[in-house]
Amino acid sequence: MKIYTSPHAPVLVRNESIYTNLAVTRFDDFPREQPAFIDAATGKVISRGDWLQLTQELAWGFRHEFPRLGGVGSLQRGDVVMIFSPNSLAWPVMLFGGFAAGLCMTLANSSYTARELEHQWTNSGAKVVIVHPDLLSVVLEMFKNVKLDLTAARRRIIIADWPTPDPAFNDYIRMQNLLGAGRLFQEERFPEELANETTLLCYSSGTTGEPKGVMITHRNLIAVIAMIEISYPSLHEPNPVISGPIPFYHIYGGINLLHFPFIRGVPLVIMQKFDPVDTCKWIEKYKVTQMLVVPPICLLFTRHPAIDKYNMSSLRLISSGAAHLKEPLVKALRNRLRNAGADVAITQGYGMTEMSPTTHILPAKDFIRKAGSIGTLLPNLEARLVVEDVREAAPGEPGELWLRGPTIMKGYLNNSEATADSITPDGWYKTGDIATLDEEGYYSIVDRRKELIKYKGFQVPPAELESVLLKHPEIADAAVIGVVDEAEATELPKAYVVHKTGLQSYDERAFCLAVEEWIKPHVARHKYLRGGVVVIDAIPKSAAGKILRRQLVERAKSEFASAKATGAKL
Numbered sequence: 001m002k003i004y005t006s007p008h009a010p011v012l013v014r015n016e017s018i019y020t021n022l023a024v025t026r027f028d029d030f031p032r033e034q035p036a037f038i039d040a041a042t043g044k045v046i047s048r049g050d051w052l053q054l055t056q057e058l059a060w061g062f063r064h065e066f067p068r069l070g071g072v073g074s075l076q077r078g079d080v081v082m083i084f085s086p087n088s089l090a091w092p093v094m095l096f097g098g099f100a101a102g103l104c105m106t107l108a109n110s111s112y113t114a115r116e117l118e119h120q121w122t123n124s125g126a127k128v129v130i131v132h133p134d135l136l137s138v139v140l141e142m143f144k145n146v147k148l149d150l151t152a153a154r155r156r157i158i159i160a161d162w163p164t165p166d167p168a169f170n171d172y173i174r175m176q177n178l179l180g181a182g183r184l185f186q187e188e189r190f191p192e193e194l195a196n197e198t199t200l201l202c203y204s205s206g207t208t209g210e211p212k213g214v215m216i217t218h219r220n221l222i223a224v225i226a227m228i229e230i231s232y233p234s235l236h237e238p239n240p241v242i243s244g245p246i247p248f249y250h251i252y253g254g255i256n257l258l259h260f261p262f263i264r265g266v267p268l269v270i271m272q273k274f275d276p277v278d279t280c281k282w283i284e285k286y287k288v289t290q291m292l293v294v295p296p297i298c299l300l301f302t303r304h305p306a307i308d309k310y311n312m313s314s315l316r317l318i319s320s321g322a323a324h325l326k327e328p329l330v331k332a333l334r335n336r337l338r339n340a341g342a343d344v345a346i347t348q349g350y351g352m353t354e355m356s357p358t359t360h361i362l363p364a365k366d367f368i369r370k371a372g373s374i375g376t377l378l379p380n381l382e383a384r385l386v387v388e389d390v391r392e393a394a395p396g397e398p399g400e401l402w403l404r405g406p407t408i409m410k411g412y413l414n415n416s417e418a419t420a421d422s423i424t425p426d427g428w429y430k431t432g433d434i435a436t437l438d439e440e441g442y443y444s445i446v447d448r449r450k451e452l453i454k455y456k457g458f459q460v461p462p463a464e465l466e467s468v469l470l471k472h473p474e475i476a477d478a479a480v481i482g483v484v485d486e487a488e489a490t491e492l493p494k495a496y497v498v499h500k501t502g503l504q505s506y507d508e509r510a511f512c513l514a515v516e517e518w519i520k521p522h523v524a525r526h527k528y529l530r531g532g533v534v535v536i537d538a539i540p541k542s543a544a545g546k547i548l549r550r551q552l553v554e555r556a557k558s559e560f561a562s563a564k565a566t567g568a569k570l
Contacts, residue, residue, distance in 0.1 A: 001384070002392040007441055008230050008379035013223040013406050017190035018199060019099040021222050022262060023052055024187075030265035038269045039089040040243070040282045044163060051092060051262075056185060058097030061178025069173045072127060072155045077102035077188050080124050080201065083160075083249065084108045084117065084139060085132035087272045090160045090175060091248045092258055094130050099199060102188025106201035106213070107249040109458075111524040114141035122146065123413065124201050124213055130158045130175065133166055195219040198410055202251045204353035205452050205461035213413030216251075220356040223406035224255060225263055227378040232260070233347055233364035237289045237316055240266045243282065244292030245274030251357045252322050252457070256292055266290070276300055280310040287314040294322045294457035295329060295489040298346070302332045312342040317364060320348040322457030324445050327372035329489060334368070350374035350445065354422065354429055356407040360443055373442045374435075381405035383443075384428065385435060398446050401435040402428040451549060453482035456490045458526040462549070465529070468522050469495060472515065476500040479539045479547045483531040483556045494531025496552055498538060508535050534559070 014021060032049030039045075046054070062075040075081060081103050083094055098105045106124040108117055110132070117138060121129070131139045136159065143153035158178070159169045165176040190197055200216040242261045246253030261268045269286045271279065274297065282288065298320055301307055315337065325348040337344045345364035351357035362375030377383055385399030386392060393399030404427045411419035423429050432450030435443050453460035462480040469478035477498040482491035495515070503511055512533035520528055540548040 004377065004383040004385075004437065004441075006377040006379045006381055008376075010380050011226045011230055013219060013226060013380065015192050015195040015219060016222070017099065017102075017188065017195065017218045018221040018259075019055075019096060019187050020189060021218075021225075022096070022259070023055070023100070026263060027052065029263075034265060035267040036262055037089060037092050038267055038286065040269050040271050040278070040286070042089075044089060046089065046092065048262075048265075051096070053183065054093045054179065055097040055100050056183040056187070057179045057181070058093055058175070059100035059184035059187065060182040062097065062101045062103065063184065065178045065181050066128075066158070066173065069177055070155060071158075071173055075101060075103055075128065078104060078197070079128075080104045080106055080126045082106045082108055082121060082124065082126040082129040084110060084112075084129055084135055085160050085249075086110045086134075087245075087248050087253075087270055088132065088160070089270055090162050091270070092262075093162065094160060094175070095248075095254070095258060100184055100187040102190070104198050104201055106203070107251075107254060108203075109249055109524055110135060110247065111526065112138065113522060113524060114138050114145060115522060116524060117142045118145050119211065120203055120213075123203075123211075128156050128158060130160050132160050133169060136169075136172075190218050195222070196410065198413075200251075200254075201413060202254070202353050205459050205464070210461055210464050210467075211459075212415055212418055214353045215410035215413055216353075216356050217410050220407050220409065221255065221259065223380065224356040224358060225259055227380055227407065228256070228260055228358055228361070229263060231361045231363075231376070231378050233317055233319070233345065233361070239287065240264075240289045241269060241286055241314075242266050242290040242292070243269035243271060243279075243286070243288045245271045245279060245297065246292050246294070246322075246457075250322070250458070251353045252351070253292070255357060256321070276304045277306045280304075280306040280312065283312055283315060284310040289314055290317045290319070291315065293318060293320050295320055295325045296456040298325060298329055298333050299489040302329070302336045307336060307340045312337060312340050315342045315344045318344055318346045319361075320346070321351065321358075323454045323490065324348075324374075325372070326489070330367065330371040348374060350443070352431060354409045355403060355431075356409065359403055359407070362442075366442075370442050373438075373444045375443065376441050377443070381407070383437075385437060386430075396436065396438075398434045398436050400449055401431045401433050401443070401445075403431060404428050453480070453491050453493050455482075455492065455526045455530070456488075460491075460493050460527050462493075465493060465495065465519070465523065465527060468519060469497060469515070471522075472497075472518060474500050474511070475515070477539045479549065479552055480529075481531075481549050481552045481556060483553075483560070485531075492531035493527060493529050494556060495529050495533045496536050496539060496555075497533060499535055503535060511535065531556075 036048045037046040159174045162175040195218045198215040201213045203211040347362040347367045350360040360374040382404045384402040434447035465480040515533045540551045
């Protein structure tokens with residue numbers, strides 16, 4: 001067995017709660033009056049001292065004020081609480097207030113439909129949902145679907161109306177109501193082996209299938225933050241400020257934006273959503289030095305006029321994640337920003353929800369020399385490259401990347417079969433990604449075994465879309481694959497469907513367009529069938545009934561080549 005290790009020395013991983021680590025063990029590394037979180041749109045600031053007080057107040061509110069105000073009961077250690085909200089200044093208070101109270105927080109995609117939210121609510125066993133006011137209607141529809149009347153639903157809802165209280169929601173328990181009545185000065189403790197209790201439930205499709213609850217422990221989070229800290233590019237900016245439009249419900253944003261900058265004492269400028277003009281405006285206003293992005297944002301920045309209208313010279317580092325950033329795009333963005341007066345290192349990392357999430361980071365000094373590489377392995381991790389689950393890859397040969405270390409998830413919630421399929425008995429997590437390793441210890445992702453589609457960094461599980469498509473009254477069978485859109489630097493979900501009664505050729509185009517529209521109310525925006533819909537006679541399957549996606553991928557490539565040759569649109 002060939003095991004590869006990190007070039008970095010191992011780091012200490014403490015056995016305590018993530019909140020204890022942030023609020024006690026390492027809290028006084030920086031002054032309490034130093035800004036920790038800044039709302040980009042309003043300029044409102046939460047200092048480190050404010051954060052400590054607010055999170056302790058909310059933890060007290062969960063325990064004591066919530067039942068007093070009519071909630072379903074005191075929220076106690078181990079209870080699951082869902083956050084359903086776009087990015088906001090309330091996030092670091094909600095999330096870490098929950099951690100202080102010993103709760104297990106599950107983070108839901110703010111673009112979910114009621115059907116998608118219902119799956120996470122029921123699967124996670126959530127007791128309460130903290131919801132942004134704009135998303136309350138989705139939550140109410142979800143509760144209606146699970147047969148909870150409005151009175152019962154209100155006992156399980158907290159409106160995230162902080163820092164701007166909204167009296168329009170006086171019939172509900174509001175986040176504002178839970179603050180200011182007391183403080184939980186002694187956070188819930190998780191010493192020694194108790195640090196292996198689950199504190200975060202993020203939903204991932206893993207290598208295949210419907211979204212599953214990834215059980216991430218206190219120790220996982222403490223380990224990944226310490227490991228990133230050693231490996232993260234250090235550019236010695238005199239006044240570092242970090243920002244990024246990555247959603248906090250995505251583990252990439254939740255850890256690398258909410259946790260990591262706090263440990264480093266770097267203020268985070270919070271963007272509610274991505275808008276290229278606003279992003280450039282806020283880079284200038286707050287003198288942002290570091291940005292966390294995904295490849296489609298890098299692509300947009302290479303051609304958007306806002307880059308030339310605002311002062312971007314404070315930028316020193318752009319770090320991309322959630323999907324592969326290719327060498328041509330790195331160089332194109334570097335040149336564009338240079339022309340705009342910004343000398344920026346454009347690096348990337350690699351990881352997955354099941355690894356808490358980061359496992360590799362490309363050093364800033366090598367961003368041109370090793371452009372396209374995901375970088376080197378983080379400390380405390382081991383790696384293998386395995387060919388077809390049976391042998392080690394020869395030097396330079398591609399193999400599936402297997403990883404082992406303290407950041408591997410505890411497992412999938414209530415799904416021992418999926419856990420066993422992804423983690424070997426001796427602790428190796430199978431990523432499903434095919435990688436190569438060069439002589440200097442730099443990894444590159446070259447292919448993917450897993451079925452998962454990545455649209456602009458967001459997971460799109462084919463099986464989930466297929467199950468939705470099969471509810472269409474005219475579809476007898478369906479298969480979904482990802483097709484590469486080089487122009488947008490992403491994959492697009494594409495569906496192949498079998499019509500129940502058959503169609504005349506002149507009806508197919510209208511039917512396919514109708515299916516694309518039909519699915520939109522049933523799924524989040526990132527799951528739309530942007531790659532199109534194609535009617536075929538039969539879905540190719542193995543003797544065991546497994547969809548032969550590779551055949552459909554090759555068919556899609558042929559269709560694209562044919563359309564390109566004729567100038568037609570697919």
